[in-house]
Amino acid sequence: MLTPEVIKQIQTELQSIFPRSLVLLGGSYLWNETDESSDADFYVVGGDINFWLNRKSKKLKTLKNQFLEINITWCPRVFFIFGWYDIYGQDLIGNIYRSPLNYKINWRNTIKLGYFYCLQALTATTKEEKNKWLKKASKRLAWAQKLNNKEVSITDRIKPYFSFGNLAKTLSNNWSTEEIIEGLNELVKIGDEQLKFSLINYLIYNIKFIVHKDFSFLNSNPDKKIILEMQKLIQSGSITQSAVGLINRVIFPVYIL
Structure with a gap:
């Protein structure tokens, strides 16, 4: 299991890799329902040119290799806005974001x-x-x-x-x-x-x-x-x-x- 400090570190690093996207922590680490088998789920909500340039960056590859238990899902902003993909997540300063219930x-x-x-x-x-x-x-x-x-x-x-x-x-x-x-x-x-x-x-x-x-x-x-x-x-x-x-x-x- 990852500590809250490590989770914060990973989310901060992801936000630096995708500065124009919204990086959210979701799943059991947000819900405080983790166990030894839990993965850490992160969402990158966005999709501008910055995302496409950095999605295969060395920094991202290094982060994924360092923390094998993290899942990172990119969701286009329009999917989030219209509830085409369900997201419930928290940003770095504690704000909760959720897609509408479709x-x-x-x-x-x-x-x-x-x-x-x-x-x-x-x-x-x-x-x-x-x-x-x-x-x-x-x-x-x-x-x-x-x-x-x-x-x-x-x-x-x-x-x-x-x-x-x-x-x-x-x-x-x-x-x-x-x-x-x-x-x-x-x-x-x-x-x-x-x-x-x-x-x-x-x-x-x-x-x-x-x-x-x-x-x-x-x-x-x-x-x-x-x-x-x-x-x-x-x-x-x-x-x-x-x-x-x-x-x-x-x-x-x-x-x-």
Whole structure:
């Protein structure tokens, strides 16, 4: 685990690398819910020329090599403003920033992550690793159920969606992988309206992947396609790390630094 001083040091360094972007600390280190398996999650919100010049800088590479347990996600400012990617984070001086709650997109993203974490649990090589991914998947299922049942209150909106504190009443720590998958499958069945074609979703995916000459989503509903692929992979019973890696590459159209 990283100390608060080290977390502050990393965030300060990231802000110096991306001075025109908003660098936020999120996840369990912000929620005070860390354990030995916790990663430190940082968001870089922005996207001007400074970002593109520095995204492969030596300073960033050195920082990532020094702290292997950090995750850095770049989110375009427009994604943040319209709630196309959920962010709850804190800047260097303690201000909290959160993206608006876009029910439809939040539901879709939560379902995608729930399945993805189940895939990670199913391919885990140690009990600790499996429990880590099950914990993450359980939180996604609990939040998706709240969204589906329209149980999101004003209080929920001012808390991190996926914190244990926010999900305490609906979260079961005893869900098995099979129970989580069953719960997600049920939500997908009754939430077909949520998975209808979205022009925003289509454009976001294709803008990212066509640039890299990847036309996988050109004739599809991206979110629905990814969810169906994960369902098929789980049903096949032959899940490999390479298959999970392919899903990881496309699950969100954001840039992992």
